[in-house]
Amino acid sequence: MKRIVRDHKVRKFHQAKWDEPVIFELHQPGERGVEVPEVEEEIEAVVGDGLSKIPAGMERKQLPNLPEIGQMRVLRHYLRISQETLGADLNVEMGQGTCTMKYSPKVNEKFARSPKMAELHPLQDESTTQGMLEMTYRLDLAMREISGMDSFSFQPGSGTQALFAMASIVRAYHESRGEGQQRDEIITTIFSHPSQAATAAVKGFKIITLYPDKDGYPDLDELKQVVSERTAGFVVANPEDTGIYNPRIKEFTQVVHEAGGICYYDQANANGLLGITRARDAGFDMCFFNLHKTFSIPHACGGPATGALGVSKELEPFLPGPIVDFDGERYHFKRDLAHSIGKVRSFYGVPPAVLRAYAWIRSLGAAGLEEVAKVAVLNNNYLYHKITQIRGASAPYIKGRRLEQVRYSWEQLTKETGITTEDVQRRMCDFGLHYWTSHHPYVVPQPFTLEPTESYSKAELDEYINALAQISKEAYEQPEIVKTAPHASVVHRIEESVLDDPKQWAITWRSYLKKAEKEYSHK
Amino acid sequence: MKKNRQVAHPYIPNSVPQVQQEMLREIGVVSMEDLYVDIPEHLRLREAMDIPPALTEYELQRHMEKVMDKNTTCKENISFLGAGCWQHFIPSVVDEINSRSEFLTAYAGEPYEDHGRFQALFEYQSLVAELVDMDVVNVPTFDWAQAVSTALRMASRITKRNELLLPKNISPDKLLIIKNYASPDLKVMLVNYKESTGMLDLDDLKSKLSQNTAAVYFENPTFLGPIEANGQKIADLAHQAGAICVVGVDPNSLGVLAPPSHYGADIVCGDLQPLGVHMHYGGGQSGFIATHDDPTFVMEYPSRLFGIAPTEVEGEYGFGDVAYERTSFAQREKGKESVGTQTALWGITAGVYLALMGPHGMKELGQGIMQRSQYAANQLSSIPGVTCKFASAFYKEFLVDFSQTGKSVKEINQALLAKGIFGGVDMSQAFPELGQSALYCVTEVHSKEDIDTVVQAIREIV
Numbered sequence: 001m002k003r004i005v006r007d008h009k010v011r012k013f014h015q016a017k018w019d020e021p022v023i024f025e026l027h028q029p030g031e032r033g034v035e036v037p038e039v040e041e042e043i044e045a046v047v048g049d050g051l052s053k054i055p056a057g058m059e060r061k062q063l064p065n066l067p068e069i070g071q072m073r074v075l076r077h078y079l080r081i082s083q084e085t086l087g088a089d090l091n092v093e094m095g096q097g098t099c100t101m102k103y104s105p106k107v108n109e110k111f112a113r114s115p116k117m118a119e120l121h122p123l124q125d126e127s128t129t130q131g132m133l134e135m136t137y138r139l140d141l142a143m144r145e146i147s148g149m150d151s152f153s154f155q156p157g158s159g160t161q162a163l164f165a166m167a168s169i170v171r172a173y174h175e176s177r178g179e180g181q182q183r184d185e186i187i188t189t190i191f192s193h194p195s196q197a198a199t200a201a202v203k204g205f206k207i208i209t210l211y212p213d214k215d216g217y218p219d220l221d222e223l224k225q226v227v228s229e230r231t232a233g234f235v236v237a238n239p240e241d242t243g244i245y246n247p248r249i250k251e252f253t254q255v256v257h258e259a260g261g262i263c264y265y266d267q268a269n270a271n272g273l274l275g276i277t278r279a280r281d282a283g284f285d286m287c288f289f290n291l292h293k294t295f296s297i298p299h300a301c302g303g304p305a306t307g308a309l310g311v312s313k314e315l316e317p318f319l320p321g322p323i324v325d326f327d328g329e330r331y332h333f334k335r336d337l338a339h340s341i342g343k344v345r346s347f348y349g350v351p352p353a354v355l356r357a358y359a360w361i362r363s364l365g366a367a368g369l370e371e372v373a374k375v376a377v378l379n380n381n382y383l384y385h386k387i388t389q390i391r392g393a394s395a396p397y398i399k400g401r402r403l404e405q406v407r408y409s410w411e412q413l414t415k416e417t418g419i420t421t422e423d424v425q426r427r428m429c430d431f432g433l434h435y436w437t438s439h440h441p442y443v444v445p446q447p448f449t450l451e452p453t454e455s456y457s458k459a460e461l462d463e464y465i466n467a468l469a470q471i472s473k474e475a476y477e478q479p480e481i482v483k484t485a486p487h488a489s490v491v492h493r494i495e496e497s498v499l500d501d502p503k504q505w506a507i508t509w510r511s512y513l514k515k516a517e518k519e520y521s522h523k
Numbered sequence: 524m525k526k527n528r529q530v531a532h533p534y535i536p537n538s539v540p541q542v543q544q545e546m547l548r549e550i551g552v553v554s555m556e557d558l559y560v561d562i563p564e565h566l567r568l569r570e571a572m573d574i575p576p577a578l579t580e581y582e583l584q585r586h587m588e589k590v591m592d593k594n595t596t597c598k599e600n601i602s603f604l605g606a607g608c609w610q611h612f613i614p615s616v617v618d619e620i621n622s623r624s625e626f627l628t629a630y631a632g633e634p635y636e637d638h639g640r641f642q643a644l645f646e647y648q649s650l651v652a653e654l655v656d657m658d659v660v661n662v663p664t665f666d667w668a669q670a671v672s673t674a675l676r677m678a679s680r681i682t683k684r685n686e687l688l689l690p691k692n693i694s695p696d697k698l699l700i701i702k703n704y705a706s707p708d709l710k711v712m713l714v715n716y717k718e719s720t721g722m723l724d725l726d727d728l729k730s731k732l733s734q735n736t737a738a739v740y741f742e743n744p745t746f747l748g749p750i751e752a753n754g755q756k757i758a759d760l761a762h763q764a765g766a767i768c769v770v771g772v773d774p775n776s777l778g779v780l781a782p783p784s785h786y787g788a789d790i791v792c793g794d795l796q797p798l799g800v801h802m803h804y805g806g807g808q809s810g811f812i813a814t815h816d817d818p819t820f821v822m823e824y825p826s827r828l829f830g831i832a833p834t835e836v837e838g839e840y841g842f843g844d845v846a847y848e849r850t851s852f853a854q855r856e857k858g859k860e861s862v863g864t865q866t867a868l869w870g871i872t873a874g875v876y877l878a879l880m881g882p883h884g885m886k887e888l889g890q891g892i893m894q895r896s897q898y899a900a901n902q903l904s905s906i907p908g909v910t911c912k913f914a915s916a917f918y919k920e921f922l923v924d925f926s927q928t929g930k931s932v933k934e935i936n937q938a939l940l941a942k943g944i945f946g947g948v949d950m951s952q953a954f955p956e957l958g959q960s961a962l963y964c965v966t967e968v969h970s971k972e973d974i975d976t977v978v979q980a981i982r983e984i985v
Contacts, residue, residue: 023649040971057755194852198861276559345668346666496832
């Protein structure tokens with residue numbers, strides 16, 4: 001038999017396209033998806049219909065306008081739209097820089113979905129949840145080793161909420177010392193995540209943003225100029241979203257401490273640092289890790305997640321409560337935190353994320369965590385080396401020094417071909433790959449940010465590189481194919497102007513029907 | 524890593540030594556250490572972290588099962604716990620969908636590769652919109668408390684006022700979250716509730732409304748159980764003062780109870796957990812915010828709002844972010860509050876649940892819950908010394924007063940625990956004015972036998 005030739009460098013991909021209706025269009029009066037448990041006749045005999053007790057004016061007069069659909073049709077609908085979703089389990093997911101998508105082990109999913117986790121109520125007696133409390137406490141111990149901090153809260157529901165909790169602690173700390181009014185400024189950097197600035201602003205702080213020097217490092221001289229007796233805190237990612245690690249970070253934290261400010265560390269980009277260097281050693285008073293990034297929790301379309309929040313001994317009394325403690329025999333909640341900011345998320349945060357992170361750490365051990373970091377950095381530098389050889393691509397700032405991700409630029413490609421980073425983004429979908437540009441503002445022109453993590457093999461890194469190289473080639477030789485992308489996706493280019501126009505935007509199906517039918521009747 | 528491991532760790536393909544050497548050669552450096560040149564020696568960790576050695580998958584299974592066996596669940600016992608996290612029946616299709624790899628592991632993909640995620644979340648928004656009878660619902664927030672906090676900040680920005688009126692019978696934890704989110708610029712003031720009915724004290728509300736009031740917030744059903752019958756009156760008072768009316772609701776109740784938009788709510792929020800999400804020890808919480816389709820309100824959402832739009836090909840539905848420029852992703856500190864990872868999977872889950880339940884399912888569910896909870900209240904109050912605290916109607920939770928039994932809730936709950944029953948949540952610390960009271964939650968998962976069992980047990984204990 002003739003050998004089947006499979007020597008193409010990019011994947012021949014076409015996403016499932018089901019032309020699936022919106023669920024309301026499946027409505028068939030009389031169908032039903034599930035039966036609800038029936039009430040025993042003896043109960044009805046005692047209380048009657050139950051509804052007559054509803055106070056006047058508070059009863060629902062018409063049934064909600066939900067669709068009526070048989071069970072298998074509901075299942076099929078959602079399975080079809082799941083096939084129209086490119087999760088990290090399906091693609092070489094290095095295109096979401098700053099968010100470290102890595103392999104979420106299936107065994108951990110089994111633990112998290114076990115009734116022993118899923119069917120626990122947060123207000124059960126502590127004696128009935130010793131297993132969950134033990135895992136929380138043990139994860140705390142591991143996090144202390146990884147960060148050098150003294151205590152962790154797993155209450156924040158994401159990195160953004162952890163940043164908000166840290167900004168809240170900064171405020172509470174200064175207030176506890178009578179400097180709450182005076183210290184009203186938080187300093188951050190432009191290559192830190194937008195949430196750093198946004199969450200501090202919610203806490204009423206004025207935001208001062210540092211820009212990078214010519215090499216891409218945050219500018220120490222600029223920091224020295226802006227710190228003052230008004231400085232409440234300094235929040236930074238290191239490495240920043242450029243993947244550049246600031247070697248003078250300890251000088252930065254010293255400058256801020258000398259001015260009386262608190263230093264807090266966005267460790268969303270920690271993947272290359274596990275076992276390599278620690279937040280506390282660089283002079284930080286607080287840090288957080290995204291359990292859903294570095295510690296392998298599936299990202300679930302954007303949560304639920306956890307921003308594990310670590311603090312120094314001095315700041316422990318300010319943590320959102322409760323935290324878990326161990327007296328040598330029993331695990332228990334510690335609630336007497338003298339200056340607690342209160343709470344940021346209900347109950348204790350997202351315990352199944354804590355469980356998964358704990359299981360992941362146990363499957364790697366100390367040496368394995370260090371291997372994670374080193375391979376993530378190796379993979380990134382391999383990618384960096386190869387991508388900067390692609391025509392039209394570059395990585396602004398200092399050469400040859402990146403940790404776990406890089407913010408690249410297509411500036412040259414755009415100048416020479418007119419193809420923008422958004423065009424590349426749509427074309428990458430045609431190869432079954434996710435690609436993200438970056439956060440605004442685009443300080444790096446025509447940006448894209450890649451973060452390969454430790455999860456991908458050399459062959460998979462090569463696949464991603466080849467796809468970018470193919471698009472660059474197309475941009476120079478046949479730009480139309482890039483400009484008109486995507487070609488192999490579920491849908492074609494969306495009319496985005498509709499989404500910004502109050503007369504046309506439709507955030508729900510009922511709103512769509514009202515607006516579209518009004519428009520239709522005019523025609 | 525295992526000491527004797529000759530090949531890669533299963534999670535790290537490129538831990539194969541030959542591959543690493545090949546890649547280093549390609550990059551043009553000698554060792555991994557060269558890649559860490561920017562981390563100065565004084566910051567390098569040169570000692571091993573004190574973390575136990577790696578476990579293989581089988582060893583991990585044994586270990587985790589052993590630790591998790593130290594938990595005993597609401598399925599292995601009879602539980603009457605509620606107070607912000609509720610045990611409900613969850614159809615299997617719901618779990619099937621939210622455990623699909625595509626949804627479980629997706630994140631921030633574009634509309635062209637994550638069309639299904641956008642559609643699933645748009646549908647969730649649309650399904651909840653029918654429950655609350657409003658035209659705009661956001662991609663979920665962290666939880667109900669966050670939804671309220673944001674709704675109140677939205678109200679403050681719209682009215683340019685800074686006082687918030689909240690009910691005194693709110694969940695203490697929720698109040699802590701709101702207070703922290705409101706500080707330092709917004710002032711939280713509490714409005715009393717009537718001890719006879721558990722409903723908001725309208726006279727106290729009137730005395731506290733002023734030209735500074737940005738929003739009046741109340742809940743239906745209230746945290747302590749009663750259905751708030753004066754919704755329209757509260758909304759009218761708020762509006763007369765120029766304030767925005769924000770109502771928190773258990774969406775599970777909306778098959779039988781009027782949605783707050785019918786009695787004057789401008790912003791409705793609540794928790795999605797009772798719509799098909801397991802309790803997860805409190806990790807199943809997920810908030811929603813709903814408003815009318817008024818640009819003044821829409822532009823104040825910090826959250827993502829997924830909208831439907833045409834594509835360049837006639838007949839295709841496309842989806843995308845509505846008014847993305849509002850968000851902190853686009854505007855950093857100048858955006859509306861902040862946005863990031865929240866609880867999208869629970870939103871999709873709630874959508875699947877509502878699609879399965881349909882209008883009749885939601886009504887039957889609500890009715891069945893009201894019948895069971897009334898039966899439970901009826902039977903419990905037949906025990907000498909045990910009374911139901913408020914005279915008002917309730918949905919699934921109600922306050923049981925044990926003061927006359929001479930026993931504390933703590934003592935009763937300990938005795939119930941010994942019988943495999945998780946009694947109601949002890950409210951005696953947070954609401955001392957209510958005496959030795961416990962909040963009991965009864966839902967569709969409770970059979971007559973479950974209810975009779977707890978009644979009999981309490982009869983024996985007191």
